[in-house]
Structures are given as structure tokens and as C-alpha cells.
Amino acid sequence: MRLSAPVFQLKRSAKSLSRKENISLNLALDCIAKKEGFQSWSLLAARVSASRSSNELELLSRLTPGDLVLLGARPRQGKTMTGLKLIVTAIKDGRQGFFYTLEYTLKDVLNRLEEIDVNPATLADNFKLDTSDNICAPYIIDQLQSVPCGTVIVIDYLQLLDQKRQNPKLSTQVSELKSFACKAGLIVVLITQIDRTYDLSGKSHPDISDVRLPNPIDLTLFTKTCFLHNGEIQFQTVV
Known part of the structure; x- marks a missing residue:
């Protein structure tokens, strides 16, 4: 199954159509679904749900405690x-998940969980969200001293970790996160921006050479990479 855009973008298109045409959101969702080749949004959602569960379980199964992704x-x-779907999948697997973001507000994250059909209440205490302006490697490490092995931590995003002058250099923070992940047996995922030059490269997916690095870091510290483009995932182990 190949949709013209990720589901959350299709939902946004439906909301826009609902306002523009003054029709119900359900009708707008069905209109969008028909353009994607489905008779209704419920059929599209059911197909996506089955595919999504398989994709996230596969991705989680390829990550091991100690990974820096x-x-x-x-x-x-x-x-x-x-990143959020990976955390939700980990929680369903009986683990804990932490989401640290310097990019989004609490409301933004809750809206994104809604877009992937997740009620935050169902995640209970296994989901921890932090939107503090103090987020950096020392701050995160200090908070995670007692979490169980296999916990999934997603940090949004790499290029913002050293935006405060008092924070350690980005290269130092990545090295500290790698050491901590190995020592504590955690899976640490760093979301990263991709340089706009990728758009002119002709490649089907970005790769590690396309990571935007305003400040130099050793990318070989990462054990795994996961790059997205047009709804497809390219996963690699860093050699």
C-alpha cells in the first residue's frame, strides 16, 4: 500500500477540506480516502493500522539496549x-518511553498523538513527556538514572541540544549519551534535520552524509540510522 502522503498529512488535508467546503470532518475524511483508492476513511485507517503495527514492531525489534539511533x-x-510511534510500540511491549522535545509544546505533542490515534491516557505512567528549555545530555542523563533496561528515549532534536551557550558542545553531548545508553542498556533515538541540499541529490532516501551539522560531531558514535522519505523507511546499522 502506497499513500500519496503520510496519514497525519492526509488528516490535515481533510480538516482543511472540511473548513473550506463547510462539510463534516467525517465526510471530508471519506473524500480524501477515495482519492487514495479506498471507499471510506475507515477502510484506509484499518489498512494503515495493520501496516503500521508491523512496521513499528519491525523497527523496535531491530534496536537493542545500548543503541544510539x-x-x-x-x-x-x-x-x-x-519517534512517537516507536515509543508507543515500546510501551505496548511492556517498556517505558520518554520523549524530550525542544521543538514542540505539550499541546503539539498531544495533537500528534491524536493524529496517530493514540489516547495519551492509555499510556499511563509509562510515557514521560518533557518540553523543558533545559533539555541537553546532562539534564536527560540525570533524569534517567533509575529507568529499566530497554527503555526507549526519543530526543527532538539533535541540532537544538547546544542552542544554549552554557550547554556542553554537541559532540560532547552525543558522546555522553552514547556512553550512558551503553552503560544503562537504553535505546536512545536522536531526531535530526536533513540538509536541504538532499532535495537536489536525486537519492531515494537521505543518508548519514545528508545530516545537517552546524557544529561538527562524530556520526560514527551512532549504532543505527533510520531515514524517512515519502512514507518509506531506510534502516541501517552503522559500520
Whole structure:
């Protein structure tokens, strides 16, 4: 199944259509679904749900405690959504999940969970969300001293970790997160921006050479990479 855009973008299109045409959201969703080749939104959603469960379980199964993962994509390709879905899948697997974001507000994150059909209340205390302006490697490490092995931590995003002058250099923070992930047996995922030059490269997916690095870091510290483009995921182990 190949949709013209990620589901959350299709939902946004439906909301826009609902306002523009003054029709109910359900009718607008069905209109969008028909353009994608489905008779109704419910049929589209059922197909996507089955596919999504398989994709996130496969991705989680390829990550091991101690991994430092780079998750990258150009804007509006769903990298934040993928990070949140990975956390939700981990929680369903009996683990804990932490989402640290310097990019989004609490309301933004709750809206994105809604867009992937997740009620935050169902995640209970296994989901921890932090939108503090103090987020950086030392701050995160200090908070995670007692979490169980296998916990999934998603940080949104790499290029903002050293935006405060008093924070350590980005290269130092990545090295500290790698050491901590290995020592504590955690899976740490860093969302990253992709340089706009990728758009002219002709490649089907970004790769590690396309990561935007305003400040130099050693990308070989990452054990796995996951790059998104046009609804498809390219996963690699860093050699």
C-alpha cells in the first residue's frame, strides 16, 4: 500500500477540506480516502493500522539496549511521528518511553498523538513527556538514572541540544549519551534535520552524509540510522 502522503498529512488535508467546503470532518475524511483508492476513511485507517503495527514492531525489534539511533528526514516527512510511534510500540511491549522535545509544546505533542490515534491516557505512567528549555545530555542523563533496561528515549532534536551557550558542545553531548545508553542498556533515538541540499541529490532516501551539522560531531558514535522519505523507511546499522 502506497499513500500519496503520510496519514497525519492526509488528516490535515481533510480538516482543511472540511473548513473550506463547510462539510463534516467525517465526510471530508471519506473524500480524501477515495482519492487514495479506498471507499471510506475507515477502510484506509484499518489498512494503515495493520501496516503500521508491523512496521513499528519491525523497527523496535531491530534496536537493542545500548543503541544510539539517528532518525532523520526532511520537514513534513513524519520523523517526529515515527519517534512517537516507536515509543508507543515500546510501551505496548511492556517498556517505558520518554520523549524530550525542544521543538514542540505539550499541546503539539498531544495533537500528534491524536493524529496517530493514540489516547495519551492509555499510556499511563509509562510515557514521560518533557518540553523543558533545559533539555541537553546532562539534564536527560540525570533524569534517567533509575529507568529499566530497554527503555526507549526519543530526543527532538539533535541540532537544538547546544542552542544554549552554557550547554556542553554537541559532540560532547552525543558522546555522553552514547556512553550512558551503553552503560544503562537504553535505546536512545536522536531526531535530526536533513540538509536541504538532499532535495537536489536525486537519492531515494537521505543518508548519514545528508545530516545537517552546524557544529561538527562524530556520526560514527551512532549504532543505527533510520531515514524517512515519502512514507518509506531506510534502516541501517552503522559500520
